[in-house]
Each structure stands twice: as C-alpha cells, then as structure tokens.
Amino acid sequence: MDANLEKYFKHVDESTAYFIDQLREVVAIPSVSADHTKRQHVIEMGKWIEKRLLGLDCEVKMIDLGNQDMQGIKVPLPPVVLASYGNDSNKKTITIYGHYDVQPALLSDGWNSEPFTLVELDDGRLVGRGATDDKGPILGWMLCLEAHQKLGIDVPVNLRFCFEGMEESGSIGLDDVIIDQADKWFKGTDFTCISDNYWLGTTKPCLTYGLRGNNYFHVEISGPQADLHSGVFGGVVEEPMNVLTKVMSNLVDIDGKIKIPHIYDQVAELTNEENETYKSLSFQNSDLINDLKADIVIHNENADSLKSRWRYPSLSIHGIEGAFYESGSKTVIPSKVIGKFSIRSVPYMDPATISKLTIEYVESEFAKLNTKCKLKVWEESSGRWWYSSPNHPNFVAGSKAIKRVFGVEPEMTREGGSIPVTLTFEEALKANVLLLPMGAANDGAHSTNEKVDKFNYIQGIKLYGAYWAEIASLTK
Numbered sequence: 394m395d396a397n398l399e400k401y402f403k404h405v406d407e408s409t410a411y412f413i414d415q416l417r418e419v420v421a422i423p424s425v426s427a428d429h430t431k432r433q434h435v436i437e438m439g440k441w442i443e444k445r446l447l448g449l450d451c452e453v454k455m456i457d458l459g460n461q462d463m464q465g466i467k468v469p470l471p472p473v474v475l476a477s478y479g480n481d482s483n484k485k486t487i488t489i490y491g492h493y494d495v496q497p498a499l500l501s502d503g504w505n506s507e508p509f510t511l512v513e514l515d516d517g518r519l520v521g522r523g524a525t526d527d528k529g530p531i532l533g534w535m536l537c538l539e540a541h542q543k544l545g546i547d548v549p550v551n552l553r554f555c556f557e558g559m560e561e562s563g564s565i566g567l568d569d570v571i572i573d574q575a576d577k578w579f580k581g582t583d584f585t586c587i588s589d590n591y592w593l594g595t596t597k598p599c600l601t602y603g604l605r606g607n608n609y610f611h612v613e614i615s616g617p618q619a620d621l622h623s624g625v626f627g628g629v630v631e632e633p634m635n636v637l638t639k640v641m642s643n644l645v646d647i648d649g650k651i652k653i654p655h656i657y658d659q660v661a662e663l664t665n666e667e668n669e670t671y672k673s674l675s676f677q678n679s680d681l682i683n684d685l686k687a688d689i690v691i692h693n694e695n696a697d698s699l700k701s702r703w704r705y706p707s708l709s710i711h712g713i714e715g716a717f718y719e720s721g722s723k724t725v726i727p728s729k730v731i732g733k734f735s736i737r738s739v740p741y742m743d744p745a746t747i748s749k750l751t752i753e754y755v756e757s758e759f760a761k762l763n764t765k766c767k768l769k770v771w772e773e774s775s776g777r778w779w780y781s782s783p784n785h786p787n788f789v790a791g792s793k794a795i796k797r798v799f800g801v802e803p804e805m806t807r808e809g810g811s812i813p814v815t816l817t818f819e820e821a822l823k824a825n826v827l828l829l830p831m832g833a834a835n836d837g838a839h840s841t842n843e844k845v846d847k848f849n850y851i852q853g854i855k856l857y858g859a860y861w862a863e864i865a866s867l868t869k
C-alpha cells in the first residue's frame with residue numbers, strides 16, 4: 394500500500410480518543426433547524442465549523458441567507474459555510490457537501506440518555522443526535538484534512554466544502570447558492586462527494602447512486618373559531634378532526650399502496666436487468682425486523698422491501714398539528730387541525746404532477762364528505778429524486794477506496810431518503826456526484842438513540858483519505 398496512506402491509517406487509529414472528543418463537542422451543540430427557539434444553536438454550529446476550517450488554513454466564506462418566516466416569527470437562517478483548500482491545477486478538485494443541522498430530539502421521546510450529550514457505550518456505539526446524520530461525517534472530512542496536515546502529507550486533491558444548516562428543514566436558499574457559486578467558489582469541480590446516508594446493513598460498506606425525492610403536503614381543516622367542549626358541542630357541530638382523519642385515512646393502504654389515482658403512471662418500469670441487481674445484495678427482511686424490534690414488514694421477499702424503498706413511491710403520514718396529543722384525556726374538540734404527509738418520489742415522477750394529482754385528490758375526498766368545515770391544502774416543500782451511473786470514475790475511486798479500507802467490494806445501493814441538493818450539485822457543477830456513506834443501516838437517524846459505531850466513524854475517516862488518494866490516482 395502507498396506509504397502515505399499507511400501512515401494516515403495508523404494515525405487515524407491512534408487518534409480515536411481525540412476524534413470521539415471532537416464528536417462530543419459538536420453533538421453538544423443542539424443545532425435543530427426545525428425549532429425556531431434553537432436557531433441560535435444552528436448558527437453557533439456554523440460558526441464552530443468556520444473557526445475549525447480557518448484553523449485548517451482554509452479560505453472560508455459565510456453566505457448569509459437572510460431570514461425565514463416561521464409561523465409569523467422572523468427567524469435568521471443559518472449561514473452556508475463555504476471553504477476552499479488548495480488551488481493546484483495539477484490536482485483534481487472535489488466538492489464535498491454535508492449538513493450541520495440535526496433533527497429535533499428530547500429525552501422524553503424515548504432516548505436512553507441526553508440526546509445532546511455523546512455517550513460511548515461498551516459495544517462501540519457513539520450515541521447522540523447528529524452522530525451519524527450528519528455531524529460525524531462532516532467532522533470526519535475536517536479531521537481527515539487535519540490528519541494530513543499533522544502528518545505532513547500533501548493533500549492529493551483540491552477541496553471545496555459546502556456545509557449547510559437547513560438540510561433537515563428543506564435546504565432553504567441552498568439551491569440558489571449552488572447555482573450562483575457554480576462558476577465561482579465551485580469552479581473547476583471535477584467530482585462531488587456527499588456522505589449523508591447509510592450502509593444497506595451493518596457489515597458491508599456501500600456506494601450509493603440513487604435517492605428518492607420528497608413532496609411534503611399540509612391539509613388544514615377548520616371549523617369553529619376556538620376549541621370546544623365535547624360535552625356541549627359533541628353531536629352538535631361537524632368536527633375538523635373527524636373530517637381530517639377521514640381524508641387522511643384514504644391516502645394510503647396498510648400495504649403501502651398509495652390511493653391517489655395516476656400517481657404510479659410515471660414510475661420507471663422494472664427491467665429484467667434492474668431486477669437482477671437486487672439478487673446479489675446482502676439485505677434481509679429478518680435484519681430489518683431485528684433492528685425494528687417488531688415484525689411489521691409489509692413484504693415477504695427481501696428484494697420487494699428494497700424495491701419499495703428505492704424504486705417505488707411511498708406515502709407517509711407524519712402528524713397532526715393542533716390535535717390533542719399529550720398523555721391523559723382531554724375532552725376537547727380542536728377548532729383547526731393541520732395534517733402533514735409526504736410522498737417519496739422516484740424516477741421518472743414529475744414533482745409538479747405529483748403536486749397536482751395529490752391536491753386534486755385531497756380536494757375530491759374532502760368534497761365527498763359534504764361537510765361545512767373548510768379545507769386548505771398546499772404543498773409545503775418539494776425535493777427532486779436523483780439517479781446516477783455507478784460506473785463513473787468517481788464511483789471507481791470510491792470503490793477502490795473501500796477495497797483499501799475494508800478489503801471488500803462495496804455494495805451498490807440506492808437510498809429511500811432524500812438529499813434534494815444532490816441533483817442541483819450535479820446539474821449546476823456539471824460534475825458526477827458520489828454518495829459515500831459512513832454510517833450503518835441501524836444508526837437510527839431521525840430516531841431515538843441515534844448513534845454511529847466507533848468502527849464506522851474511524852474506518853469512515855480512513856475511507857475519506859483513501860478516496861482522496863484514489864481520485865488523485867485517476868489522473869495518473
């Protein structure tokens with residue numbers, strides 16, 4: 394093996410305790426983008442990254458995105474942190490994207506420990522909000538750069554970083570920044586790399602070449618001006634919650650089939666060639682059942698679960714704003730409720746068509762109820778699906794890097810989640826995008842007790858260095 398890489402791998406192993414301490418520091422900043430009361434912490438996290446990158450001799454530019462209106466409150470948007478390291482025309486240039494905001498987390502959600510205090514468990518789990526999504530991975534890139542500098546190893550590529558603080562809340566403003574900076578900050582990008590998804594299982598590393606999109610809808614049903622006493626008004630008035638649950642219950646069947654007419658019309662047909670690709674994958678429904686600690690899997694065949702996650706759309710109901718949800722029994726009739734659901738889209742579904750079909754369907758289901766309650770339905774946000782070729786040199790470099798670190802060939806996967814800016818990067822920078830995950834399938838991203846395994850974290854940091862080296866050797 395290349396002597397520099399060997400030295401680098403050894404240093405990463407020896408730095409394990411320091412790398413975990415660094416993760417502890419970033420997990421401690423509760424950078425929850427969805428909660429406006431936490432916005433100062435998202436901004437604090439952006440500044441932490443700025444300081445860290447300046448300390449690594451990067452040129453840094455903080456892009457101010459202005460304000461966001463959150464339920465009538467004007468809230469400052471966190472900055473997009475752009476950084477640049479190296480300008481050698483003999484080297485390839487890699488743009489690396491990640492996000493420093495996290496999903497909400499409360500101990501009372503069912504965490505076994507404080508979500509913003511990193512806990513190292515005996516089995517190697519590093520538990521904390523953002524450990525795998527996406528603080529571990531973005532920190533990993535910075536630690537990789539720092540390790541090169543500490544060891545005096547020349548960084549074999551030019552680097553452009555783009556770290557945002559609004560990914561979990563629709564990446565507001567980021568598309569415009571990418572498009573605007575394509576010929577400025579990101580000029581000369583040969584390859585883009587994103588580490589913000591997960592292995593298919595827990596043992597085999599993977600490269601990812603597809604993501605689903607996401608169209609997010611709100612359905613508001615309103616009735617009286619204020620909440621009512623159900624003893625006084627029950628049976629007397631039409632109730633918004635009753636109307637909403639009837640409409641929402643007609644969106645999707647228990648087996649996952651979406652009930653909106655024509656929603657599957659644009660879905661790519663399954664070819665024999667694609668069908669074959671599912672056969673070699675390690676995924677097992679039984680692993681899923683173990684991870685979920687419940688046998689609630691819809692499909693009997695392993696491949697059908699993967700197809701449902703990767704190549705078919707799904708509709709999930711997320712919540713109802715304005716409904717009584719605390720423990721105990723409150724005899725209220727809510728005056729206005731807002732149902733939230735989203736549709737994960739796949740090739741070749743058109744986002745505008747999804748939006749039109751869905752809104753028309755909700756309106757027609759509402760009309761069938763013949764109620765005096767009022768309906769408002771709108772699309773809150775929309776993100777595009779992405780599908781790429783796994784044979785591109787960027788993937789070849791990723792594959793060789795995996796071989797070097799893990800000694801195995803990667804699985805080639807698609808992802809059920811969404812990173813809508815992936816397609817924006819690909820289009821604006823006119824460069825291939827590789828998804829190079831650090832975390833494992835059971836990391837619990839967005840869930841309680843989110844973790845990254847020490848193994849994945851440390852090997853992942855090695856993988857980043859190996860990827861840079863393999864990209865550099867593509868030119869030779």
Ligand SMILES: C[C@H](N)C(=O)N[C@@H](Cc1c[nH]cn1)C(=O)O
Nearest residue numbers: 560561562563589590607810811
């Ligand atoms: C895959 C990525 N780590 C992720 O979790 N993406 C989110 C993006 C999103 C969409 N709406 C809100 N956040 C996801 O797939 O839910």
Ligand SMILES: [Zn+2]
Nearest residue numbers: 526527560589
């Ligand atoms: Zn993420």
Ligand SMILES: [Zn+2]
Nearest residue numbers: 526561838839
């Ligand atoms: Zn996420």
